[in-house]
Amino acid sequence: MASIHPDPLGDVPKLSHEPSFDDEKKGYGIEAEKSLDSPDSERGTLALGSSEHVNGEPIISTGEDVSNYLVDVHDVGGEALTFRSIVLGTILSGFGASVTQARTFIYSFKPLPVSVSSIFLLLVIYSAGRIWARFPTREYFDRHPRLKRYAAIVHFLNPGEFGMKEHAVATFISTTASAGSTAVNNFAVQRLFYNTNPNAVTAVLATFSTACFGYGLVGLLRPLTVYPSYMVFWASLPSVTVFQTLHHDKVHNKEITSKRVRYFWYAVAGMAIYEILPAYIFPLLNGISIICLATQNAPPHARSVISYIFGGANSNEGLGVFEFSFDWQYLGSYYMSVPLIQQVNTWVGIFFGYFALLGIYYANTWNAKNFPFLSTAIFDSQGNVYNQSFVFGPDFNLNRTALAELGPPYLAGGNVLNNMAQNWAIGGLIAHVTLFWGKDVIAAFKLANARKQPDRHWIAMQKYKEAPMWWYAVLLVLSFFAGLIVIFKGNTTLPWWGYLVALSSGAIIAPFSTALFGRMGNGIATNQLFKMIAGAIHPGKPVANLYFAMWSHDVVSTSVNLAGDLKLGQYLKIPPRVMFITQVYGTILGAVINYVVMQVITTNKRAILLDPIGDNQWSGFGYQSLNSNAVTWSLAGQVYGIHSLYRWVPLGLILGAIPVVFQWLISRRVKKIGPLSIDKIILPYSMGNIALLGAGINSTVWSSIILAIVSQVYLRRYKPKWFRNFNYLIGGGLDGGAQITIFILTFAVYGASGTARPFPTWWGNTDTGNIDYCLHQRKGG
Template identity: 50%
Template sequence: MSALVEDSSGRSDDIQASEVSKADVLTKEASVTVGEESQTNSTNEAEGNRSAKSQNENDTVYVNGHPVIENGDDVSRFLISDRDDGDPSFTFRSIVLGTAFTALSSVITMIYIFKPTMMQVSAVFLQLLVYIFGEAWAIFTPRPDRFKSRWVQKTLRFLNSGQPFGIKEHVVASLIASSGNNGLAGVEVYAAERLFYDRSVSASTAILATFSISLCGFVVAGLLRPLIVYPAEMVYWTTLPQVVLFQNLHFDTRANRGRLIKFGWALVLAAIWEFFPSYIITWFGGLSIVCLATINAPENTRTIISTIFGGASSNQGLGLLNFSLDWQYIQSQYLSLPFKQQLNTWIAYVIWYPAMLGLYYSNAWNAKNFPFMSTSLFKSDGSRLTTTAILNSEGIIDEAKLAKIGLPYLTSSTVWGYFTQNLAIGALITHVIIFYGKDMVLAWKQARSKTQPDPHYRAMLKYKEVPMWWYLVLFVLCFIAGIIVTAHGETTLPVWGYIIALLLGGFIAPFSCILYGLYGSGVSTNQISKMVAGAVHPGRPLANFYFASWSHQVILLAVNLANWLKVGQYTKVPHRVMFGTQIYATLLGAGLNYAVMTTIVTNQREILLDPEGNSVWSGSYMQSLNSQAITWALAKDMYGAKSRYFIVPLGIVIGLALPVLHWGVARVFPRVRNWPINTAIIALYSGYTYYGNTSWVCSSIAVGVFSQFWLRRRLPRIYNKYNYLIGAAMDGGSQIVIFILSFAVFGASGTEHRFPTWWGSPSGNPDHCL
């Protein structure tokens, strides 16, 4: 499986493809002390041979005595220790801590669903919080040996009182806390029904549908474990910082005090700072020199300037050269995503800016009749289309009402976003088949024969694997629950449509898992679910919602479970513990998400229905889901061969050809083989931000260049020690404050209390663009 990341040239698409990429991976030596046991001998052999290749059979490159991590095999041998202390994993403490922090992460994630830009709680931040409380539990509770009574001793040991907090407990608690949002898709459907259809599902439908949607995809990950978990090349790069941190905290205890002190200071400072850009000085959320320079210009000029350079408010503009100092929208992912992934997104932004402006100002699809950016549906005169105006009482398109009002219109930004998503889906399928097909077959054969050479896979063979029938039983239960719900009729999705949804998700899931494992980021595949749903269920937007939720959730859950199974493989947590706790966390999080959703939708309904929203609340994401459901329910009229948006489904076909073109160009021009190009990622990010806040885009590029290009190469010691740690602390500090402000002053639970208006916190757009 060592060739799993080969590009069209047959050379490694990972790090060794270019000189830039080589410098990029000096990273992972990051792991500083983590893998010292496995690195010691190799490092000694390399002393005095700087920038030279070792003479061992793997030809590993060493720089200043340290191995350069070029691929997944290097990660397994040099970066991640294969140490296994045999400590317990499934304990009372791990369940309690995991449950407590699932509540925190679920609530914050649900809040961000209704924010101008969607974010999730940093997994590394949750990991560190779990560690702090786990250590406190061990230190400040009495040890069992202090008591003479055996019954008391047994009880205290069960409660982990005074017992050391081990790495496996830590992993399990963090897994539970991070998996609480696996069931988010079902809750989003219920939110859409409340907002746009003025209806809510019954308790039985909510329970059964949530159970089925939340867990149906686990069987795919179970079936594909030999392909998407066991091979060394399936690294899941964005979770690598978590594995490194797990082992640093538990295998290198001498450095823990200093790390945690720095983490605490960074968290406190980030929390204090977050009050300013989010509440007191909202101008910090979007600094635009161009907007300030044209503040006295005519209104027409300022409108154009705002479209190009404004981005601090939801759906305001493209945010070109608009820098945000609000960390809640930047986040630490740009400190950890590999350079090759970020490079592809930067290429995509070069396409995104002119494409969005060109479509709007050329009046494509009557773009100027509607807002520049919005995910709402509109009438031909530019007014917002109310969903219920074209539906009957059962949530099905009423042809008579539709004929009177006319077909819905989309903004040009939304059409471009849909088109690029389809481009990315097509490119994903072809890219995986062309570049990774042979290696997938090899990986499967190695796993089936248990000859997979990865040392971490070999170390896990002593633990009982999850029997395939466990996955199958879980799937059968989910399948039956789905059958009951769809047969009942409340979802408007027929049983046969539900089965097609599961089959579609099962087909796409392997492609998504492979790309995510290799690059640390995937492709938005929800669009293809909407397309197929529209084709098989015309006139049924609610059926489209449920079809897409089941279909896409199969894909999402396969990625999430594979990701955590890989973490478990690296940290030697037994397979069965990982399986059971993932199920528990998913169901717990779904319930908490539902409770928070109903609170926010009830109290902020009007602003969530507004096409533009404001700098605090926005229904853009939910509006986008609804727009897709409505328009794909009218697929023949909206996206057919003779319709105005035919380019959207055509994107799938064009996308299928992009990797073929890439492969052909690389054959003709060999130098292209050295460029870590991934057309699926470029296609996706060329229209990824078609709504919401955009002031973070330039800031994210700056953060990525600073971290992955400069700090990592020039000051690797500082990068290795503090890059992930400080980023996680900043995520945590900002998200805790947003959680507090959302309920205290932003009106999540009722009355809103705005900060007094002044120049630094204007009543209009925070960046003074209009």
């Protein structure tokens, strides 16, 4: 009888026997998931271990629990790559460039970076696919002799019922088109801050190069980053559950299936209607601060302090302590998906960040009071926006005479802390993965060499032909030469040898980031590391710094995103070769679409995107941050040198690794402190999130904590059956409903199409000051 090690942070799960695909055909896994509502004896829990049970129901806590109890292993069959799936995926890619998961472009300009799931596209494709399936099929033409000759063509166009695999492939095409768009950020920065317009060929080749290099890399690393059970990619679970509910559950218990479908559509419809309130009519719901509302008559100086501490509904307003958001677009199913311990690591960092950010500002550390309390822009010594065009000139190279006249750039105190914290996290990430998970990597290599893997979803996939390694190797070569063309033909100012260093740096860090994201559901921002390397080898060249970071960091980000898609494909039993074709096609498609979207947004919203503060609808803080880092790290000697004001920032790489080493040494002797396992403390998360609130909208933290506690403590532990059947499903439905409304509002009233139509002002939609009635200040002081 097989038993599985329950700890996802421990060794690779071990079974009492090495399963083969024959085990799958005999019932290993399939019998274990006969019904989402059947008793444990029918679902085979005796053959599949779990960490804990409540009333016979397993508590979903680990990656092995997800694999064994949450995600159905049954392969429903059916075609995956069809004419219909390609057409629907291609058409919906335009929407994907606007509203889908990861680096969705319009949302990149929002004052709070929204990680949008693929549920919206999933729902639209599902509706379109079902409509398509209602057209005449082959059976109809076969029954009419005069039409029988066209039966094969009709079957090609409409193979019949819209199956789960077709649905998944169409969705993958659309989401990959957006997930491969991160390189476009560079072109937005060049348009906004350097008044240059990279041509479309450069943009498309560069985007293809970064995305496909990352995909080729993750393809070669599949045995480490995709196949094992502990590599869950938690944020994908709502999508898995929705796919199963709409398609997979039809083969199971009718009553529970009907209930799941009803609950899902109730969540979609309810949230689609509700989201109109916080997103347009009643923006006060973005952040309700009782303290700010109660102190409107306080003296200005007191209100300033109150705003910095308790305000947070507007971009760069304050820390949002005890402020609550009721806007689902800024919350999302993520907090219902990731286990509590992963989120607690983040909360610890935020808690210390409250004191650190306030202490830095009011102690005037790094002359913080000369600049806004929260901002990612760069300034001169007088607190004005830094005139980088004067310092770098039209050729993007440093003019030392101009630098001596204007002086080096300065950063807001929170921005300095953010840069330092990112370095702590990067150093801690490398140390944690190496020390705590090194054994798992070695075990995964051994399993890959033996072509074995205990995960039952991987076992079920063995009937399909694997995408050979040489496919991914060829993709690496093609993407490498595409990037080389950009280096020689585009105005990147990055030499060819710098391009090689960039790719190599990204390839080294990508496995670390993917391992962390796959296991824990969140990652560590590593862009700072690449900015540092670029500044060291290309001083005085901010655009070269941008492109260096693009190739290095995008290799990491696309590796993480595409590894998550490959895991989703494993859960849904999509043939590996179909996944390869789908994602490469989606990447090329996205390179074109996202370039067009970038042009539209940066043209129509240029002024507000350049504003250091922004507003509650639009903000360019993410791109200001990219530019700030590029400029400051290109002046690394003057800004971060040993005698500079910010000299502690680069030392963070070493300082971040030290506490992780001590944690590992302690864990060798002390396994637990009370109920908490030492190895489940992820210090890189805590360190990296110390300055998480250093920019953007901060009114969501306390709401997200409540959401996580309800889902991940109460429902997970005390209502495990309900949690397993409905938690991820309803989270996905709420995401889908919010995204439908936000997509419509973005183009109808926010001004993405050129003309904004704000809702009339009233108490819940003030046009003076901050929307949460905290004091509105444009500068620090």
